[in-house]
C-alpha cells in the first residue's frame with residue numbers, strides 16, 4: 402500500500418417501505434443528512450394506466466441538478482430540460498444517487514399500487530479518522 406491507513410467505515414443504513422396509492426406523491430426533497438440514497442422498486446403501475454398526459458408518469462422519479470445556473474449556457478438542443486432527469490423504473494430496478502440530489506416522485510394517477518423500499522447510507526465521523 403502507498404501509506405494509506407485503513408479505518409473501518411462507521412455507517413448506518415436506514416430503510417423504509419413506500420406504499421403509494423391513487424393520488425400519492427412525494428414532492429421535491431433531498432436526503433442531505435446522508436451520503437448515499439436509493440430505492441428498490443417492488444411493484445409499479447403500468448405506463449398505460451396513466452390517466453393524465455404530460456411528464457407526470459405514475460411510476461417515475463425525477464432528479465434535478467442542484468447547481469443553480471449550471472445549464473444556463475448549455476448548447477444542448479433542449480437546454481432547459483437538461484437540468485432534470487426522469488427515470489422510469491421497472492419492478493426490480495435499484496436506483497442509487499448522492500443524497501443531496503433533489504428529487505420527486507410523480508403522482509400516482511392510477512388505481513395500481515406503487516411499492517418501493519428506500520434507504521439512506523449515513524456516514525458517521527470518528528475522531529480516529531483525524532489521528
Ligand SMILES: [Fe+2]
Pocket residue numbers: 430431432504
Ligand atoms: Fe427521497
